[in-house]
Each structure stands twice: as structure tokens, then as C-alpha cells.
Amino acid sequence: MAMHDLGYRNWDEEARYQKTSWLHISRYGARLAWKSLWLKRLVLFSFFPAVFLAVFFFLYEQVASWPGIAEMLVPAIASVEGEDFIEVASAVQLTREEIQNPSEIPKKILQTYVNEKRPVYWSQMVYYFFARALGLVILIFGLISPRLISRDVQSRAFLLYFSRPITPFQYVLGKLVTIWLFLVLVFTLPALFSYLLGVLVSPSLAVLLSTWLLPFRILAATFLIALPTGLLALCLSSLVQEARYASFAWFAIWIVGYASYRILLATQISTAASTASLTTYTFISIYDVIHQNLQWVFGLVSFDTIKWFFLELVAISVISYLILMRRVTAPIRI
Amino acid sequence: MADASVLPPATAISSSVIELSGLSKNFGQVQALRDVSLSVPAGITGLLGPNGSGKSTMIKILLGLVQASSGHGTVLGRDIYRDGKAIRADVGFMPEDDCYISGISGVEMVHFAACLNGYPSAEALRRAHEVLDYCGAEEERYREVDTYSTGMRQKLKFAQALVHDPALLILDEPTSGLDPDERQLLLKRISSLAEKSNISVLISTHILPDVQQICDQAIVIATGEVRRADSIENLNRPTIPSIEIRVVGDVAVFHDTVLAAGIEVMETSEDRFVLADPHGSLAEQVWPLARQADVGIRSLVPARTSLDDVFLQAVQEAQVVEEAQVVEEGGGNDGNA
Numbered sequence: 001m002a003m004h005d006l007g008y009r010n011w012d013e014e015a016r017y018q019k020t021s022w023l024h025i026s027r028y029g030a031r032l033a034w035k036s037l038w039l040k041r042l043v044l045f046s047f048f049p050a051v052f053l054a055v056f057f058f059l060y061e062q063v064a065s066w067p068g069i070a071e072m073l074v075p076a077i078a079s080v081e082g083e084d085f086i087e088v089a090s091a092v093q094l095t096r097e098e099i100q101n102p103s104e105i106p107k108k109i110l111q112t113y114v115n116e117k118r119p120v121y122w123s124q125m126v127y128y129f130f131a132r133a134l135g136l137v138i139l140i141f142g143l144i145s146p147r148l149i150s151r152d153v154q155s156r157a158f159l160l161y162f163s164r165p166i167t168p169f170q171y172v173l174g175k176l177v178t179i180w181l182f183l184v185l186v187f188t189l190p191a192l193f194s195y196l197l198g199v200l201v202s203p204s205l206a207v208l209l210s211t212w213l214l215p216f217r218i219l220a221a222t223f224l225i226a227l228p229t230g231l232l233a234l235c236l237s238s239l240v241q242e243a244r245y246a247s248f249a250w251f252a253i254w255i256v257g258y259a260s261y262r263i264l265l266a267t268q269i270s271t272a273a274s275t276a277s278l279t280t281y282t283f284i285s286i287y288d289v290i291h292q293n294l295q296w297v298f299g300l301v302s303f304d305t306i307k308w309f310f311l312e313l314v315a316i317s318v319i320s321y322l323i324l325m326r327r328v329t330a331p332i333r334i
Numbered sequence: 335m336a337d338a339s340v341l342p343p344a345t346a347i348s349s350s351v352i353e354l355s356g357l358s359k360n361f362g363q364v365q366a367l368r369d370v371s372l373s374v375p376a377g378i379t380g381l382l383g384p385n386g387s388g389k390s391t392m393i394k395i396l397l398g399l400v401q402a403s404s405g406h407g408t409v410l411g412r413d414i415y416r417d418g419k420a421i422r423a424d425v426g427f428m429p430e431d432d433c434y435i436s437g438i439s440g441v442e443m444v445h446f447a448a449c450l451n452g453y454p455s456a457e458a459l460r461r462a463h464e465v466l467d468y469c470g471a472e473e474e475r476y477r478e479v480d481t482y483s484t485g486m487r488q489k490l491k492f493a494q495a496l497v498h499d500p501a502l503l504i505l506d507e508p509t510s511g512l513d514p515d516e517r518q519l520l521l522k523r524i525s526s527l528a529e530k531s532n533i534s535v536l537i538s539t540h541i542l543p544d545v546q547q548i549c550d551q552a553i554v555i556a557t558g559e560v561r562r563a564d565s566i567e568n569l570n571r572p573t574i575p576s577i578e579i580r581v582v583g584d585v586a587v588f589h590d591t592v593l594a595a596g597i598e599v600m601e602t603s604e605d606r607f608v609l610a611d612p613h614g615s616l617a618e619q620v621w622p623l624a625r626q627a628d629v630g631i632r633s634l635v636p637a638r639t640s641l642d643d644v645f646l647q648a649v650q651e652a653q654v655v656e657e658a659q660v661v662e663e664g665g666g667n668d669g670n671a
Contacts, residue, residue, distance in 0.1 A: 008468050008523070008531050011461055011499035015423060018452030028446055031438045156433035160443075160494065162399055163427035164450040165419045 018165055025161070025174025030181050033144045042143065043186055044205055046136040050190030053129045057198030060121060064114050065203070070106035077113065088116050103125050111203075119210050119299075122198065126191055127298040130221050131291055133187055137225065138287070145233035146246035149328065150177045154241045158328075162318060168328045172321075176230045183230075188222045213299075221297045225290060227284050228313045231320035232286075238327035254287055261285035351502050351534045352396060357405030359391050359558075366391040368558045370405070374536065378528045380545030381538040382645055383555035389538045390430075392555065393504055396536075397422055410501055414648075423451060426500035428491045430538075432484070439464040440475040440482070440490050441466060447494035461497055469493040470519065480576055484511035492520065496527075503527065503535045509544055521548050542641045556646055556652030562644060569644050575611045576600055576637040579620060583629030591627040595619065600637075608637045 063069055077303045078085045092112045137232060152158050161171055195214055199207055232253070236246040264281045282288045292309040305312070352374035359367040367388045383389045394400040396409050398418020407414040409421045422442050435443055448458035466475045467490045474482070479490060491504055495503055508524070509517045525548045527533040539545060545552050546564070552569055554562040562569060581588050585605055592599060592609065597616065601608035609616055617634060626633050 006467075008496075008527055009464065010531055013453055013457050013461070015452035015498070016454060017449075018423065021450050021452045024446060024449040024455075028435070028438065028442070035437065068659050151436055156429070156431045157435045159427075159429040159431060159433045160435065161450065162448060162449065163397055163422060163429070165423040165426075165452065166417065166450055 015221060021164075021165060022170035022174040023177070025166075025171060026177035026181060029175060029178030030150060033147075033178065033182070036143055037138065038115070039143050042136060042140050043182070046133060046186035047190055049129050049136075050194050052261045053125060053191065053194040054197045057122070057194060058201050060114065060118075060125075061198060061202040061207075064107060064111040070110040074106045074138070077110075085113065086111050101142075106136055115207075115210070118207060121213055122195075122214055123217065123298040124300065126195070126218060126221075127294055129191060129194070130187065130225075130294050130298075134225065134287065134290060134294075135189075136186060137183060137229070138251075140186060141179055141229060141233050142247055143229075144182060144252050145179050145239050146243040146250060148178060149234055150240050150243045150246055153238070168325060172234065172324060172328060175234055176226075177229050179233060180226050183222060183226050187225070188218060191218045207328050212268040217298050221294055224293050224297055224313065228286075228316040229290075231317050231324060235320035235324045235327075238324050250267070257285040258287045261288055282309065286312075286316070289313060335588065352407070352409050352536070354407040355405055357392075357395065357402050357407055359388075359395060359400070360403045366558055367395070367402070370555075370558075370560050372553060372560055372563050374534075374553070375551065376532075377550035378524065378535045378537065378548050380549040380552040381536055381542075381555065382542070382545060382552055382641075383538075384649055387555045388558040389555055390506070392486065393427075393536075393538060397425060397427060406555045423498075426495035426498065426503045428495040428503070428505045429506055430510070432487060434479040434482075434487060435489070436480055437478060439477060440479055440486075440493075441473060442489060443479055444475075444493045444497050448497045451498040453498065458497075462493075465493045465497045469496070469523070469624045471595070477499065485513065485516050488512055488516075488520070492523075499533075503533055504537060504538070508536045508537060509539065509541055517544075519554070524548055542645060546641045552644075554639065554648040556649045557656050559652060561648035561652055566641070569641065570638045572600075572608075572637050572639045574600070575614060576608050576638040577611050577616055577620070578606065578608050579634045580605050580632040581607070581624065581629040582632055584627065586631070588624065588627040588629045591623050595623055596624060597623075 028108070063073070088109075092109050121319070158171075162168070166174075192215060195211070195218065199205065199211070233246075233250060236249045237243070239249075239333050240246050261284045264284070282292060289309045289312050292301075292306045293313060296303055296306045296310070339574075348525065350373045352372070354373075355371045357367055357370040358365065370388075370392065381389055381392070391400065395402050395407070395414060398409075398414055398421045401415060410424050412421050412424075414421065435446065438446070443460035444466060445455075446461045448461055449455055453461070463475075467488075469492055471486065471489050471493065474486055476556070479487070482490065488508065490509060492505070495505070503524075505524070509520055512520060521544060524535055524537070528535055528550075537545065537549065549566055551565045552562070553560060582605065589602065592607070597619070598610035599607060600610050609620070611617075618635065620631065
């Protein structure tokens with residue numbers, strides 16, 4: 001007993017944050033997950049793609065200002081891009097000084113080309129960043145998510161949650177935000193930071209006018225990945241009491257899908273089937289389905305091209321959510 | 335779901351903390367609760383019943399976690415169907431199961447529980463320490479809960495139920511797994527919460543001496559039906575007024591003498607007799623009878639029915655009724671066939 005035992009004292013504090021109390025589920029979930037040394041290593045490692053992205057932005061924006069580079073690059077780009085480049089180059093308006101000093105002309109052409117193509121190249125680079133980082137996200141989710149719900153079922157902690165003014169939806173939301181926090185940490189924040197860096201190292205802040213859509217594309221891409229993968233991961237966690245089974249199922253879904261798709265693709269190519277039918281196999285691999293959707297988000301393909309892949313992600317999200325809610329409420333219904 | 339903040343204060347609405355009327359709950363073919371009607375006043379109430387009698391289902395319905403199949407009910411004046419969230423904001427629940435959040439310390443778990451109720455984090459932490467002090471958790475509060483003993487986990491569950499200063503505490507087997515000293519301390523704490531802090535308590539337990547010691551009233555549930563619901567004093571009172579006497583001397587002779595005097599012997603064991611006293615005048619008659627049988631009277635007190643007897647009687651009644659129903663249904667089916 002405490003030295004100066006005052007007995008029980010009533011508490012007149014107001015419960016001001018009932019609507020956002022589920023955030024504490026995320027907070028404690030993230031704290032527990034962060035205890036894993038492997039997770040710390042992976043998060044650290046996941047920043048490397050962002051470094052490459054930042055380096056690209058820097059090089060792209062500075063390339064036109066480096067002496068001697070323009071003379072070397074302009075013919076190279078012209079030979080690769082052909083008419084497209086000639087169209088851009090012919091639209092360059094030269095000043096009197098530039099005409100008097102022809103050595104500046106390649107530089108001017110390159111700068112115009114850089115300005116013209118900025119939205120496309122930046123989007124493409126961020127897409128590549130997301131595409132490369134997706135593998136890391138799968139690993140990170142595989143470390144965090146299997147324990148999130150199975151642990152609560154195993155230690156019967158759900159009674160502690162649901163005897164509070166928390167609804168099953170808020171519980172699921174709290175758990176989802178736990179994994180989304182890490183997604184934002186390894187995906188969104190580095191991408192946004194690299195974008196900001198790109199803007200800062202560009203010749204003028206006018207680049208904002210041509211690239212303002214990119215931060216929104218980054219957020220959309222995050223959401224596109226976060227929702228289906230997060231719900232699928234939690235769904236698997238809710239199906240078992242032993243986290244290792246959920247981990248196994250999580251990695252199996254990605255690896256088996258990825259490998260099967262490539263095997264079928266190789267078989268099709270070797271039998272010289274039409275390429276149109278190849279895309280049907282993409283449905284097997286969630287990894288490739290997400291890639292297809294990312295291409296649309298970053299404006300590289302039209303929605304018509306990927307609409308079935310988009311629907312697949314919607315279906316994964318809806319089915320996972322329904323199973324998840326049923327599993328989460330099961331222990332309290334019995 | 336109603337927001338707790340827009341509802342009137344719980345205690346201002348009704349003097350009964352729990353009101354149930356015709357409440358039933360079916361799980362498929364199984365009827366877990368049948369037409370339960372009761373009114374639980376403020377104070378400490380024991381909820382008794384054998385395993386599978388429907389206690390847990392009733393608690394889940396009270397917390398708004400499970401919807402009843404039919405009937406009405408309020409907890410702290412709030413509707414069990416509509417205001418589940420508001421009820422849970424005002425009720426502290428200590429589950430029977432060994433439940434904890436693996437990987438966090440005791441104080442973090444209590445803090446977490448307060449935060450889930452919507453309290454500011456810093457205030458919740460201060461309160462968590464205060465409640466853990468009250469529950470007698472000392473330095474071990476900083477250890478991970480996975481390493482706790484059963485007794486310590488019980489303390490922790492009690493603390494998390496109490497952390498938001500609830501108006502009603504629902505405790506499911508609160509003393510199971512505690513050593514006698516800890517058990518007594520916990521019972522004292524529960525008593526003092528009801529007496530000094532105006533917190534009503536509903537204790538679901540199998541340990542009848544606990545109920546006898548601290549409860550003001552008790553409810554006995556068996557096969558999903560309320561079999562007894564009264565104050566402990568009334569439950570202890572025998573159905574037929576009687577006295578309990580202990581004698582020294584020839585017990586058999588005294589027994590014969592009493593029977594010869596036309597007095598009903600309700601119970602006898604060794605030197606103890608329970609004699610029916612419907613008119614309240616038996617005490618005066620016993621002394622001459624004792625002299626006549628040449629025995630001495632060691633003690634003479636009004637007879638009391640123990641809670642164990644009340645419980646067993648209620649359960650047996652329920653079993654008889656259930657068996658009769660089964661026979662009736664069987665007969666009905668045969669008839670139909």
C-alpha cells in the first residue's frame with residue numbers, strides 16, 4: 001500500500017476526446033511494433049529509394065545549367081526522341097543575345113526540354129520509387145500486421161477494448177492507422193520530401209505550376225496501396241490466433257501470386273500466344289495489380305487500361321473488410 | 335450510437351442502476367436468457383449462477399455489446415439497445431478472463447484504458463498511477479504485464495475497470511486466483527467504493543462467502559432465468575420462520591420430546607436442531623422441553639438460510655423445471671407424431 005494512502009478518489013475530468021480515442025489504439029500499436037529491431041532496420045533501409053529519387057530531382061533540375069552537358073545531351077536526346085524533341089526544340093524562342101552567342105543555344109534547348117517534360121519525368125520517377133518501395137512495404141506490413149489482431153484475440157484483450165466506448169469500426173480503424181503510419185513513414189513522407197527537394201533545387205519556383213498535381217498523386221498512390229493491403233493484412237491477422245500463420249499467409253499471397261504470374265507469362269511467351277491475353281494473368285498477382293494501378297495514378301496509362309485491376313483492388317478491400325468486421329465482432333457475440 | 339457527452343448524467347435519471355424487463359436472448363436454438371425482469375438498486379449486488387446459466391450473456395447485454403432478442407432494459411437510465419457506447423463510458427468492466435495487452439507495462443495498460451474512454455493522455459497517466467496506488471500495485475506496475483502473477487493481473491484488471499471513475503462497476507469473478515489476504519483487501523476496496531464513493535457494483539462470482547460478506551443484494555440466475563433476487567437479509571431468512579438450537583445431553587431424547595410436543599423439526603445434525611417457529615413463540619416453549627428431556631441449551635438463535643442453500647435450492651428448482659419442460663416437449667412431440 002502506498003505510504004500516504006488517500007483511498008479512492010473520484011475523478012471529475014471530462015472525457016473530451018471520445019471521438020478520437022481510437023487513435024490511442026494506433027499509438028500503442030505503433031509503439032509495440034517499433035520494438036522490433038527488424039522493423040527499425042527495414043524502415044531505415046526503405047529510405048534509400050527516396051535518396052535516389054532526391055538525387056534524380058537534383059540532377060534533372062541542374063543538368064541544363066552545367067557547362068558542356070547540354071552540347072552532349074541535346075544530340076543524344078534528339079536521336080532517342082526524334083520528332084518529339086524536334087518539336088520542342090523548334091518552339092524555343094531565342095533572344096538577340098543568345099543568337100549572338102550560339103554556344104548558349106543547346107543550353108536553352110535543353111532547359112526548354114526539361115521544363116516541357118518535367119511533369120512526365122517527375123511522375124515517372126515517383127512511380128518508379130513507389131514501384132521499388134512496394135516490396136519493402138510488403139515486408140514491413142508482414143512484420144507489423146500479423147500480430148495486430150491475432151495478439152488481441154490470443155490474450156483476450158478485445159474485452160478491454162470493447163468494454164470501452166469503442167466500436168468495432170473504430171477498433172479496426174485504429175489498427176489500420178497503425179500500419180498506415182509505417183506506410184506513410186516509408187512511402188509518402190520520403191516521396192513528398194523528395195518532391196519538395198526537387199522544387200527547391202529547380203531553377204525557379206514556377207515548377208510548382210507544372211508539378212502541383214504530383215503531391216496529390218503521391219497521396220492517392222498511398223491510399224491506393226494502403227486500403228487494400230492494410231485491410232487484407234488485418235483480415236489475415238483476424239483469422240488466426242497465432243501470428244506466424246498470418247505472416248505465412250501474407251507472404252504466401254504475394255510470393256505465390258508474383259511467381260505464378262511470371263511462370264504463366266513465360267509459358268505464354270514461349271508458346272507465342274497473343275500479348276492481349278497476357279494481361280488476364282495479372283489478376284493472379286496482387287503485386288502487379290498494384291503496379292498497374294500506380295501507373296494510372298501517376299498518369300502513365302489511362303483508367304480504361306486498368307479498370308479491371310482497379311476493381312480487383314476494390315473487391316479485395318470490400319471482401320477483406322467484411323471478413324475482418326465479422327471476425328472482430330465474433331468474440332463478443334459469443 | 336448516442337454520444338455520452340450529450341446525454342444527462344447517468345445517476346440523475348433513475349434510482350435503480352439496472353432495470354430489465356422481459357429480456358430474452360437466443361443463440362440459435364439455445365435460449366441463453368429467458369424473460370429476465372429485475373431491478374438492481376444502487377449498492378453492491380451479487381450475480382450468482384452455475385456455469386452456463388447466462389451470467390456472461392447478461393453482462394454483455396448490459397454493456398451493450400450483445401443485442402437482446404426481446405425485452406427492454408436500461409443501465410444507469412440508458413437504453414441497452416441505443417446507448418451502448420454511453421453505457422460503456424459510465425461502466426467499468428473487469429472481465430473474468432485473463433486479458434491483457436501483451437508487451438506493455440501495467441501502468442501503460444491502465445493509461446491506455448483511460449485514453450480509450452476519451453480522457454487526455456497526460457491526465458489519464460496521472461489517474462492511472464492514482465488508481466494503481468489505490469489497488470496496491472507498487473513498483474511492479476512498470477513491468478510488462480506478460481510477466482505478472484495471477485494476483486497482480488487481477489489487480490490490474492480491477493484498476494483498468496476503475497480508472498475512468500465509473501458510476502457502475504461490473505466485476506466478473508474479481509477474487510478468483512487471489513490469496514486470502516489479497517482477497518480480503520479487494521473485498522474491502524469494493525465495499526469502500528460503494529459506501530464512500532457512491533459507485534454501484536455488480537459482482538458475478540461463484541464464491542458465495544464473498545457475496546455474503548459484501549453484497550447488499552443478490553440475484554441467482556439458473557438456466558437463463560432469474561430464480562432469486564432479493565436483499566441478502568431476505569435471502570438468508572428461511573421461508574418458514576424457525577429457530578436454531580444447540581443442545582448438550584441426550585440428543586435423541588430431546589428429539590423425541592420435541593416431536594411429541596408437535597413441533598416440526600426441519601433439520602437436525604449432531605447437537606443442532608432447526609425447529610419451525612411459525613408463530614414466533616417457540617423460544618419460550620423450548621426451555622421447558624429441554625428440562626423435560628434433561629438436556630442443556632448451548633445456543634438459541636433465529637435460524638438463517640445460508641447463501642449456499644439458497645443457491646443450491648434455486649439451481650435445483652431450475653433443473654426440475656427444465657426437466658419437466660423437456661418431458662413436456664417430448665410428450666408433445668410424441669403426440670404430434
